[in-house]
Amino acid sequence: MSRPALRDRLHRAPRKSVLYCQACGHDSPADGDWRVSPVDADPERVVYACPDCGHSITTRPVARPAHV
Numbered sequence: 001m002s003r004p005a006l007r008d009r010l011h012r013a014p015r016k017s018v019l020y021c022q023a024c025g026h027d028s029p030a031d032g033d034w035r036v037s038p039v040d041a042d043p044e045r046v047v048y049a050c051p052d053c054g055h056s057i058t059t060r061p062v063a064r065p066a067h068v
């Protein structure tokens with residue numbers, strides 16, 4: 001009668017964060033179909049824009065490789 005806790009953990013894998021467009025309601029994971037482009041004023045950040053209406057959703061730090 002073993003009940004591996006790992007199985008339960010896998011079952012409840014953390015969901016990816018989902019972003020929503022407040023202008024048109026489009027939703028997609030953070031790594032989904034958003035149009036990501038650099039922020040001119042800040043090279044360390046990128047802006048996420050809605051692919052449907054172009055509304056800017058958020059800005060985030062530029063994703064860096066885990067090992068440089």
Ligand SMILES: [Zn+2]
Binds near residue numbers: 050
């Ligand atoms: Zn939108």
